[in-house]
Amino acid sequence: MELDQALQTFLMESRELLEAMEESLLGLESAPDDPDAINAIFRAAHTIKGSGGLFGLDGIVAFTHVVENVLDRVRAGEAAVNGELIALLLSCRDHIGMLVEQVAAGSAARPDKETEATGIMLLNQLKAYQAGVQERPLVPAAAPSRPQATVLPQPGGAVESGHWHISLRFGQDVLRNGMDPLAFIRYLGNMGEITHVITLPDAMPPSPEMDPESCYLGFEIDFCGDNVDKAAIEGVFEFVRDDCTLRILPPHSRIEEYIQFIAGLPEDKIRLGELLVECGSLTRKELDEALRVQETLRAGCGQEAAPMLGDILVEQGVVPPELVDAALGKQKLAREHKVQESKLIRIQADKLDQLINLVGEMVIAGAATSLLAQRNRDPALHEATSTLSRLVEEIRDSALQLRMVQIGETFNRFNRVVRDVSKELGKDIGLAISGAETELDKSVVEKIGDPLMHLVRNSMDHGIEKAETRMKRGKPAKGTVHLNAYHESGSIVVEVGDDGGGLNREKIFAKALEKGLITASQTLSDQEVYGLIFEAGFSTAEAVTNLSGRGVGMDVVRRNIEALRGTVEIASREGAGTTVKIRLPLTLAIIDGFLMGVGSASYVVPLDLVMECIELGEAERREIRESHYINLRGTVLPFIRLRDRFRERGKAGRRENIVVVQYAGQKAGLVVDELMGEFQAVIKPLGKLFGNLKGISGSTILGSGEVALILDVPALIQRAVNQETQLLAS
Amino acid sequence: MTISIETGNGVCQARVAGEMTIYHAAGMKGELLSCLDRCTELEINLSEVSEMDTAGFQLLLLAKREAANAGKRLRLVAHSPATLEVLDLFNMAHYFGDPVMMPRHGH
Secondary structure: OOHHHHHHHHHHHHHHHHHHHHHHHHHHHHOOOOHHHHHHHHHHHHHHHHHHHHOOOHHHHHHHHHHHHHHHHHHOOOOOOOHHHHHHHHHHHHHHHHHHHHHHOOOOOOOOHHHHHHHHHHHHHHHHHHOOOOOOOOOOOOOOOOHHHHOOOOOOOEOOOOOEEEEEEEOOOOOOOOOOHHHHHHHHHHHOEEEEEEEEOOOOOOOOOOOOOOOOOEEEEEEEOOOOOHHHHHHHOHHHHHHEEEEEEOOOOEHHHHHHHHHOOOOOHHHHHHHHHHHOOOOHHHHHHHHHHHHHHHHHHOOOOOOOHHHHHHOHHHOOHHHHHHHHHHHHHHHHHHHHHHHOOOOOHHHHHHHHHHHHHHHHHHHHHHHHHHHHOOHHHHHHHHHHHHHHHHHHHHHHHHOEEEOHHHHHHHHHHHHHHHHHHOOOEEEEEEOOOOEEEHHHHHHHHHHHHHHHHHHHHHHOOOHHHHHHOOOOOOEEEEEEEEEEOOEEEEEEEEOOOOOOHHHHHHHHHHHOOOOOOOOOOHHHHHHHHHOOOOOOOOOOOOOOOOOOOHHHHHHHHHHOOOEEEEEEEOOOEEEEEEEEEOOOOEEEEEEEEEOOEEEEEEHHHEEEEEEEOHHHHHHOOOOOEEEEOOEEEEEEEHHHHOOOOOOOOOOEEEEEEEEOOEEEEEEEOEEEEEEEEEOEOOOHHHOOOOOEEEEEEOOOOOEEEEEOHHHHHHHHHHHHHHHHHO | OEEEEEEEOOEEEEEEEEEEOHHHHHHHHHHHHHHHHHOOEEEEEEEEEEEEOHHHHHHHHHHHHHHHHOOOEEEEEOOOHHHHHHHHHHOOHHHHOOOOOOOOOOO
């Protein structure tokens, strides 16, 4: 895997983890002692820190480490969870998010000044929660750029020494290449304090073979630096990188790491173990612990001679019990992680798009084959193609299903928004979510976030009244914003509702009049009046105090939704609240269509919208020749003659049919010549030239290679209904 | 670099002057080892060593080891500041086990 790709994965995972973290943090607000939530938060921070370290993102590691420490105390019950801490942790989460985004933006090296300042501020606040974590003196919290200072002892299994341990083995040619190990160590001394050096002359051969111009030395260095990270230490030895073996153990590495480290060195293992102690990298405490184990061993097995310290450290089986526990826990965690991984695969979105494209082409090709089979009247071939088309249909559905995601994730993001905005506004507002499991196409989900954000903010800002007003109106002081989603005849409906003051019809009407959007003589339904707030530049700031003051935005919301072939409508009851309903198509790529013929042309409507088909007899045709509605089982059904609508010139068929379509609760009929049945339509967008065409939303290719137009049913229904109302009014 | 040698009573006194660096290491190795061969006790006076690098230091290590292997004694005396710095940096003064005069403006 390329590093770049791995980094992308890291970024993606971090974002997900941060989201999970936020969710759990918000959960803690209502249930402060939920151990699962605390663990989830801790794990998120821990994983981000760990993965960040892999990429050398020291800023993230340093900051997250402090957060993790505080979380660890919370987990251990040493620090109480309260609103203040949750708010602080939320800010920390945001800060980590910021650092991650800056990595994503490519400024990995250094966070900008502002971020750095935020980091320092947060670290200072965190200090209050970590004071007294361990009896070891705490290094004062510092900027992310000083990871050394913020690296704190990890609980369990880590060695106590707060120093770096650097192991150097120079190649024989280093002197001849004009480098002097002395100089490098001297230079290292400039960066911090070299607390201890052990020079290892062991590699020097007997004097006859010893070449005085070769270097045979190795060094074990215990180093302490305030301003130093691993890269900086590596940087010191940059020039001799090819000529030396460099191993660096950061402060408080685990004993296991030391064991591996020792095993990786050429010298005698036992001696090295003792050297490390001498060097100060392993301290008296670790030594004692190892000795204790040694005692137990001897007592248990009746061994004659106790193994030396080095042996104990090397023998992985006899590391202190807490280390074994930690290692076991780690393994278990890894296993759980693996199980989860096998359930989920990460795929690039464009690979999926490619698949859907191919499926689309296959649908078209399949349709062509079926057509041929029909023409040839070969029953065997016909049967084969019908099996094939069933399979194609299933493949299409599963391929589209792959892109379906639950809207819940998008909804959950609003928990934080509502929390923050309500604090900002000084209103007590809660968020209620329903229908979170409703699925819709990923591409739709991505685009719906911004409009939703706007609507939610609007509801909170201008929909929900101040607490006093609410009390006066006999409503609970706490306002509620409601997010809901459900499927309805081939589309998904997303609702943003509030239990606020509702819209004021008169004021909107007056404002629209003033703006010249309507004339005084117009009679408008409530629906239409409310719809006016989506008009561009319709700011009701002065006119309607309980509605958006910004004005800009609502029209953008509508434009965004319409770009997705969706519609927005608004329902409101004064004093009781407002609900904005967004209706979106489930998918943007392939639909189950209903194919109809008018003259020589073919049209497709989404099958989900078709309610029924009615044949028009000769008598009825005469009857309705001049009108635009029929009596359908006692109700008025307005209709549109597609022949007239699209100026079809071909000879009229002997028979006509009405296709009854329904959208957003309204019904209308489409009069066509021929009903051609179900058809899988791969939606091809129309060119720019046809962008302004009303009533057509796209095109598709038939099996015969001809082009059929996909009808924009909402627009047609609107037209039919309008026509009808106008006729009735006149 | 010059090494002047005085011998008496089985004790060989070698006085190294100038640079103890890689440029002279090959020659110095021969001289020091042959010195050691000829005596039972070698005293190396470092007072006039103006510069020492890793190669020079390695030669001292080699001499010390060879002496120990042969059951002879090797002493380093009158360390110059340049020598002391190297011994200090490598933390090897104890290895040679010689009394060291700390320079006045040292640590």
